[in-house]
Amino acid sequence: MPISKTPISIYLLHALLLPSVLLKCALGEEGFCSAPLPQKDSKPQPLYWKVTNPTLSPTNLQDLPGFTRSVYRRDHALITPESHVFSPIPDWINTLGAYLITPAMGSHFVMFLAKMQENSKSALPPQDVERFLFVIQGSVILSNGSATSHRLLVDSYAYLPANFDHSVECHKSATLVVFERRYFNLENQVPEHIVGSTDMQPLLETPGEIFELRKLLPTSAPYDFNIHIMDFQPGEYLNVKEVHYNQHGLLLLEGQGIYRLGDSWYPLQAGDAIWMAPFVPQWYAALGKTRSRYLLYKDVNRNPL
Numbered sequence: 001m002p003i004s005k006t007p008i009s010i011y012l013l014h015a016l017l018l019p020s021v022l023l024k025c026a027l028g029e030e031g032f033c034s035a036p037l038p039q040k041d042s043k044p045q046p047l048y049w050k051v052t053n054p055t056l057s058p059t060n061l062q063d064l065p066g067f068t069r070s071v072y073r074r075d076h077a078l079i080t081p082e083s084h085v086f087s088p089i090p091d092w093i094n095t096l097g098a099y100l101i102t103p104a105m106g107s108h109f110v111m112f113l114a115k116m117q118e119n120s121k122s123a124l125p126p127q128d129v130e131r132f133l134f135v136i137q138g139s140v141i142l143s144n145g146s147a148t149s150h151r152l153l154v155d156s157y158a159y160l161p162a163n164f165d166h167s168v169e170c171h172k173s174a175t176l177v178v179f180e181r182r183y184f185n186l187e188n189q190v191p192e193h194i195v196g197s198t199d200m201q202p203l204l205e206t207p208g209e210i211f212e213l214r215k216l217l218p219t220s221a222p223y224d225f226n227i228h229i230m231d232f233q234p235g236e237y238l239n240v241k242e243v244h245y246n247q248h249g250l251l252l253l254e255g256q257g258i259y260r261l262g263d264s265w266y267p268l269q270a271g272d273a274i275w276m277a278p279f280v281p282q283w284y285a286a287l288g289k290t291r292s293r294y295l296l297y298k299d300v301n302r303n304p305l
């Protein structure tokens with residue numbers, strides 16, 4: 001075997017250079033080679049900014065032909081932002097809608113995103129259909145028949161009982177999440193028109209659970225559904241592995257985590273929407289570095305028979 005003639009000084013040079021090469025590689029331009037440190041946002045973004053600007057945004061996914069995290073199953077669906085399809089909402093002016101949940105999936109309600117553009121205006125829902133809307137981005141003016149109007153900012157919402165005359169107008173731009181369903185009438189129970197904002201709602205007791213819960217509608221009999229706002233700190237999770245008769249429509253407003261639906265486990269980020277059919281096993285764990293917050297439709301107060 002020939003003995004290497006490499007001068008000892010070359011070995012010494014390599015030995016001296018190697019740590020600095022490794023260090024450079026480990027630190028890279030921004031931190032680490034393989035997993036860059038998350039960039040600190042230079043200016044704080046508005047509340048729910050990630051819903052319309054998700055970390056794994058549709059623009060990043062354009063380079064991956066045919067890839068989507070969206071899933072459609074018999075008893076649940078995950079609809080992620082790269083598969084949203086917007087089209088004009090019938091009778092609304094200058095507004096594009098993406099229906100994320102509809103009765104075609106088996107639900108008794110619709111959940112859609114409405115992107116209101118300059119000088120846009122809503123139309124009324126069909127006869128006997130109630131509506132709930134929540135502002136994710138921008139602001140709108142809600143007017144009702146009696147000429148009262150409310151300016152709804154991000155985090156504000158309105159419940160419009162069935163056959164209640166109203167309109168929503170937007171002068172610049174706004175994104176809303178809207179729920180509609182045929183009202184389940186009960187004798188002598190009349191729901192009221194409601195306007196509110198999440199931060200004004202009290203935290204409710206959640207025995208056995210650690211997440212924070214707010215309900216946006218009264219829990220009384222006139223209301224046949226409620227909208228919950230649920231907050232989890234990273235590492236917190238649902239204690240109950242829920243299986244129940246109620247349906248859900250969910251929009252993740254902030255954060256990241258893992259949702260279990262039936263026997264499938266889905267990574268979730270702000271902007272993702274979920275349909276949960278009655279009795280689908282459901283469980284959530286919040287991960288990442290910031291709070292997870294989701295908005296959840298749940299039918300309540302009616303006999304399932």
Ligand code: UGY
Nearest residue numbers: 230242248282283296298
């Ligand atoms: O109230 C609920 O059913 C709620 N905890 N479900 C859920 O978060 N999937």
Ligand code: MN
Nearest residue numbers: 242244248282
């Ligand atoms: Mn549930």
